Amino acid sequence: MRKAPQQARSREMVERIVTAGREVLVQHGYDAFSTNRVATAAGVSPGSLYQYFPDKAAILDVVIDRYWAEVAEQVAASLGDRIGEFGPGMVRATADALVSALEADPVVLRVVAEELPIGRNRDRRAALERRVRELVTTYLAARPGSSQRPSPAVAAWVVVLAIENLALRWVLDQPEAVSRDALLDEMVALVGGYLSA
Amino acid sequence: MRKAPQQARSREMVERIVTAGREVLVQHGYDAFSTNRVATAAGVSPGSLYQYFPDKAAILDVVIDRYWAEVAEQVAASLGDRIGEFGPGMVRATADALVSALEADPVVLRVVAEELPIGRNRDRRAALERRVRELVTTYLAARPGSSQRPSPAVAAWVVVLAIENLALRWVLDQPEAVSRDALLDEMVALVGGYLSA
DNA sequence: TCGTGACGCGAGCGATCACTCGCGTTCAAG
C-alpha cells in the first residue's frame, strides 16, 4: 500500500476497489483485469487507485489474499476444534470443512485456482498449507497409534497435499461418479489406510 | 493453424517459432510472452507468425501441448509396460516414471505449472489424467484383491489425483525433509494402504 | 526456362495498457 487511508471515505474507497477487483476478476477474467476497468467498476477514477495501491498487482494480491485467508480460517478452525479427537470422524470433519470452504464461492475459486497465474497464489496457498500442515503434524505426533513409520511432519505433508488436491478437483470438476459423501469416504479411507500401513 | 506449411523451409520456421516460444516462456515468463518477442527470438518477422498461427494463444498452446504430451507419454508407457504386474513394485515404478518425467525439465515445469494461467493447461492436463486414469482403472479392475469397496473408476480417480499432486509439489518445492526415495515410499504406502483399507 | 503460388518480410495501425499529474473539493484540527 502506497499510503494508509486515514479518513472514512478513503477507507470505503479502498473497500470498493477491492470488491470491484473481485467482481472484474469473476465476470471478465484475469486477462481483462485492467486498472481502468477496476476503477470504472468501483465508480472511482483511475488516479484514485494509485493513491493507496502501488500498482495493479497489489490490488490483485489483496483480492487473492482475502480469498485464501478465508479458506484457511475455516479449515484451521475446524481442525483446531477437534485437535483432541482421534479416529476417522476427525478426518472426515476436517475434509468436510475444506470442501465446504471451497464450495462456498466456486466462481471465485475457479478464477483464483484455474485462471490466475499460480505464482500469484503461491505464497498465500503455501501459507494455508503450512498452517494446516503444522496442525496436522502436532495431531499426528500426539495420536495413540504412535511409532509411525513416516515422521509426523512427512506424513502431514503427504496427507495435506493429497487431500487438498482431491477437494480442489472435486469442487472444480464435479465428477458425477463421485458424490460428496463418497468423496469424504474415500478421503477417510485414504488417510486411514496410509497412516496404518 | 491458419494454414499448413507445405515447403521444407516453412516447416522449419514453424519449428523455430515453437522453440522460440518455449525459450521466451522460460527466460522471460508468461507476461513477456509477446508475439513480437517470440518472432525476434525465432529470427522471424512478426508477420510470418501469423501465416501459420491464428493468434498468440495458438503458439502458446502448441508449446504447452508438447510438454504435457511428453509427460503423458512417459507415464503411460511405464504404466502400460507393467499393467500385468501387481504389488507395490508396480506402483513404485509408475510413480517413479511420473517423478522422472516432471524432473526432466523443471524449468519448463515451473513456468507451465506455476506461472501460466491454468486454464490454458486444463485440457491438456485433463487429457493426461484421463489417459492415466483409464489405465489405472483397468489395472484395478483386474487386480487379485478384488471386491474392492470403491469402484475401480473412483479408486483410480483418487489415486491419480493424489499421486499427481504429490509428485508435482515435490518436484517444484523440493522439500528437504522428503528425499526422492522417501517420496516414493510414501506414495506406495498411500496407495497400498488406501486400496486395502 | 518460365510462370505461379507459396513464402517471408517489416513498417506500421489501432487499441489498450499501466500509470501520472495538476487541479478542485472535502475534512478536521485549532
Added chain:
DNA sequence: CTTGAACGCGAGTGATCGCTCGCGTCACGA
C-alpha cells in the same frame, strides 16, 4: 472561520500490444 492536509478526479502520456498488409523473393511443376 481559517487553513493546510487529505482526498478524489480524469484527461492525458508514453509504451507496448496483437496483428495486418503490400511488396519483394523463392521454390517447383511444366
